[in-house]
Amino acid sequence: MGTELGNYKAVCSARSTDKDILKRAQDGGIVTQLFTFALEEGFIDGAIVSGPGEEPWRPRPFVAMCKEDLLKARGTKYNLSPNVSFIKEATRSFGLDKIGIVGTPCQMQAIRKGQLYPMGLRDVDDKIALAIGIFCMENFSYQSIVQLVEDHAGQKMESVKKMEIGKGKFWIYTDRGAVVQLPLKVTHKYEQPGCHVCLDYVANLADISTGSVGSPDGWSTVFARSTSGQTLWDKAVAAGCFEMKPIEQVKPGLELVSKLANEKINKNRKTLEERASFGVGKGLRSPYI
Amino acid sequence: MSKIVEISPTTRHEGHSKLVLKVDDQGIIERGDWLSITPVRGVEKLAIGKTMEQVPKIASRVCGICPIAHTLAATEAMEASIGVHIPKDAKHLRVILQCANRLHSIALHNILILPDFYLPGTEKKINPFSPEEPVRSVAKRIQRLREIGQTIGQIAGGEAIHPSNTRVGGMYRNVSPLAKKKMYDLAKEGLVLAHEQMDLMIAIIRNMQKRDWTEVGGKQIPLPKTLGYHNQGYMAVDPVYGSSSLDECPRWDPTRFMETRPWDWYMGEGEVTLADASYPIGGTSPVGTKVNPQMEACTGVPMYDGQPVEVGPRARLVNFKNYDEKGTWGQHVARQLEYTDSLYAMIKAIDELNPDGKVLADHIPQGDGTLGWAANEAPRGTDVHLSKVKDGRVQYFSMLVPTTWNFATCSRALTGAPWQVAELVVRGYDPCVSCATHMIVVDDEKRIVAQKLIQ
Numbered sequence: 214m215g216t217e218l219g220n221y222k223a224v225c226s227a228r229s230t231d232k233d234i235l236k237r238a239q240d241g242g243i244v245t246q247l248f249t250f251a252l253e254e255g256f257i258d259g260a261i262v263s264g265p266g267e268e269p270w271r272p273r274p275f276v277a278m279c280k281e282d283l284l285k286a287r288g289t290k291y292n293l294s295p296n297v298s299f300i301k302e303a304t305r306s307f308g309l310d311k312i313g314i315v316g317t318p319c320q321m322q323a324i325r326k327g328q329l330y331p332m333g334l335r336d337v338d339d340k341i342a343l344a345i346g347i348f349c350m351e352n353f354s355y356q357s358i359v360q361l362v363e364d365h366a367g368q369k370m371e372s373v374k375k376m377e378i379g380k381g382k383f384w385i386y387t388d389r390g391a392v393v394q395l396p397l398k399v400t401h402k403y404e405q406p407g408c409h410v411c412l413d414y415v416a417n418l419a420d421i422s423t424g425s426v427g428s429p430d431g432w433s434t435v436f437a438r439s440t441s442g443q444t445l446w447d448k449a450v451a452a453g454c455f456e457m458k459p460i461e462q463v464k465p466g467l468e469l470v471s472k473l474a475n476e477k478i479n480k481n482r483k484t485l486e487e488r489a490s491f492g493v494g495k496g497l498r499s500p501y502i
Numbered sequence: 503m504s505k506i507v508e509i510s511p512t513t514r515h516e517g518h519s520k521l522v523l524k525v526d527d528q529g530i531i532e533r534g535d536w537l538s539i540t541p542v543r544g545v546e547k548l549a550i551g552k553t554m555e556q557v558p559k560i561a562s563r564v565c566g567i568c569p570i571a572h573t574l575a576a577t578e579a580m581e582a583s584i585g586v587h588i589p590k591d592a593k594h595l596r597v598i599l600q601c602a603n604r605l606h607s608i609a610l611h612n613i614l615i616l617p618d619f620y621l622p623g624t625e626k627k628i629n630p631f632s633p634e635e636p637v638r639s640v641a642k643r644i645q646r647l648r649e650i651g652q653t654i655g656q657i658a659g660g661e662a663i664h665p666s667n668t669r670v671g672g673m674y675r676n677v678s679p680l681a682k683k684k685m686y687d688l689a690k691e692g693l694v695l696a697h698e699q700m701d702l703m704i705a706i707i708r709n710m711q712k713r714d715w716t717e718v719g720g721k722q723i724p725l726p727k728t729l730g731y732h733n734q735g736y737m738a739v740d741p742v743y744g745s746s747s748l749d750e751c752p753r754w755d756p757t758r759f760m761e762t763r764p765w766d767w768y769m770g771e772g773e774v775t776l777a778d779a780s781y782p783i784g785g786t787s788p789v790g791t792k793v794n795p796q797m798e799a800c801t802g803v804p805m806y807d808g809q810p811v812e813v814g815p816r817a818r819l820v821n822f823k824n825y826d827e828k829g830t831w832g833q834h835v836a837r838q839l840e841y842t843d844s845l846y847a848m849i850k851a852i853d854e855l856n857p858d859g860k861v862l863a864d865h866i867p868q869g870d871g872t873l874g875w876a877a878n879e880a881p882r883g884t885d886v887h888l889s890k891v892k893d894g895r896v897q898y899f900s901m902l903v904p905t906t907w908n909f910a911t912c913s914r915a916l917t918g919a920p921w922q923v924a925e926l927v928v929r930g931y932d933p934c935v936s937c938a939t940h941m942i943v944v945d946d947e948k949r950i951v952a953q954k955l956i957q
Contacts, residue, residue, distance in 0.1 A: 246613075258680060276678070278680060287561050302660070302675075304656075305657055305660050305667070306657060306658075306660065306667065306675050306676070306677045306678065306681055307662070307677070307678045307681055308657055308677060308678055308680045308681025308682070308683070308685070308884075309680070310684075335661070335662070336653070336656065386827065427825070458863065498611040
């Protein structure tokens with residue numbers, strides 16, 4: 214195994230034991246359950262999550278300070294939620310001293326960079342207690358999702374119950390039971406171009422990163438990466454928050470995570486190389502060099 | 503025969519200023535001129551044509567020590583011009599912000615003035631890493647008080663320096679119940695520390711008051727009992743917060759204000775005839791240096807009822823609490839008394855703040871060009887901003903800041919003191935000079951200002 218999965222202290226397959234959380238969770242309800250536990254145990258004072266926005270399936274970052282707030286933010290919304298934009302405000306008018314934040318790998322990078330060089334983030338760097346990263350192949354703008362759901366899938370945004378990417382397809386489930394699957398080939402052109410330079414699939418810089426890939430349906434793969442992440446994870450498991458299986462015993466297992474991570478990295482390396490020779494004698498700089 | 507001595511720059515205060523002093527044979531000041539030599543910021547000109555939302559943000563950038571006062575005064579000047587009243591919870595947040603600013607500013611001033619006084623021990627700097635007591639614990643306490651002030655400021659205002667949360671019509675957002683508790687905890691902790699610090703500072707100031715001399719540059723300089731006395735009036739609009747033209751009974755009157763140009767007020771051309779190389783921080787300017795306060799001063803000289811006035815902590819205490827101690831020591835004591843005042847006012851505002859209340863006015867008019875003014879009681883005194891807003895754009899903007907008022911008054915207060923202690927008198931005003939480099943109103947037709955400056 215190479216470096217595509219980043220550094221981690223432990224990896225397993227898990228799901229929440231809380232029925233309320235699982236009911237509308239994307240997979241194993243890991244993020245919601247972890248934040249709930251961390252809030253109750255005082256590990257964090259509040260968490261920046263992607264709650265419901267003004268339009269259906271448009272996430273809006275907000276600071277959840279109780280379980281009810283967290284439940285509102287369950288499930289994946291496949292478009293941009295600028296969670297990092299709230300990180301300063303969380304320490305200000307929300308009064309948080311220990312912030313939890315969930316985000317994609319690029320958002321984890323932004324947070325760590327902010328901690329390293331706290332430009333414009335006065336008194337914020339030491340207050341990030343728990344950063345949960347989610348696996349991410351690429352992201353979409355809201356307009357793209359509307360196009361995919363309303364035009365390609367022929368469904369109304371309001372009636373969508375769940376969206377999911379899995380088994381090589383983009384799945385849309387509606388309240389009245391319709392299931393639409395779009396081949397990923399269709400979705401490619403709606404991806405954000407900015408995502409095509411990212412070389413991180415599994416949120417290498419998070420305290421804990423999680424995603425459905427590698428685990429059976431209804432379960433999630435969880436990497437505990439930092440010491441504090443590992444400690445929290447162990448405590449949450451000991452408190453009975455999660456059902457856990459060793460990753461070696463589940464199908465499809467870590468191999469699939471590695472495969473997809475490598476796929477993303479290799480594909481995006483090509484974009485980086487193309488960009489290096491983009492234009493006439495003045496290539497765009499790779500953010501990773 | 504009188505001689506001229508120049509102390510340039512003056513130290514241990516914000517900004518750049520200098521003292522040009524005409525002294526007699528005994529070295530006693532006959533006439534003192536204290537003037538700003540900080541380049542003009544030009545904020546008032548930058549403001550023209552900008553939106554009313556932008557201008558308070560730009561105005562706060564004039565300085566980093568009391569940006570909160572400038573933001574609040576400018577925001578409220580816009581509100582006064584367009585005629586919008588803010589919800590009461592927004593007002594509470596602004597009061598909290600104001601008190602937080604005052605708290606950390608007084609603590610900062612303690613660091614600047616303590617080397618003038620006598621603390622037991624050999625350590626001359628207020629250094630938290632010193633192994634020596636009491637300077638170590640005093641420095642730590644000052645740091646903690648500043649931290650408390652700034653943290654409360656950043657919760658209520660979004661940022662401790664250049665607060666982002668204030669806006670025309672109220673505030674961008676209210677605080678969470680958790681943030682309210684956090685502010686409460688900090689204020690309670692601050693209150694205990696502020697009491698201790700206030701008692702210590704007053705004891706130190708009273709000790710100094712009893713002394714007959716102080717040491718400056720290795721020499722014993724006599725301290726007159728009337729150090730810093732002046733016969734000018736005091737101006738303050740509120741014990742804590744401020745006043746604006748929207749108030750039922752506004753406590754400031756623009757018609758009583760007028761501005762004199764520096765060349766009508768300060769000394770003319772001269773030459774330094776007395777120098778002392780042993781004066782702290784590199785000595786005074788050498789003999790033969792040309793001075794010309796009239797042309798070098800970057801401030802106008804504001805008058806209220808035709809006279810310079812003193813603004814600041816003592817002015818607030820004199821006007822609202824019958825405080826009657828004159829001179830530099832009285833001024834220092836007044837400032838220390840505001841330590842606890844600011845925290846009590848802050849705790850009262852936190853008590854009354856409802857975290858669920860709305861903080862933005864329902865309707866924000868865009869303005870019809872009416873003149874509005876707001877006077878904010880900044881740590882250093884009354885900070886008056888005037889503005890005219892029409893269709894959301896600023897047509898006229900003027901800042902009359904605390905130290906501008908004090909320049910002329912302090913110059914008067916220097917008379918009668920040995921020139922070596924002139925800086926002690928200046929520091930009593932806690933000068934903050936950057937914002938005091940007030941751009942003088944240009945008379946477009948007569949071009950008076952431009953002509954004089956070009957000459």
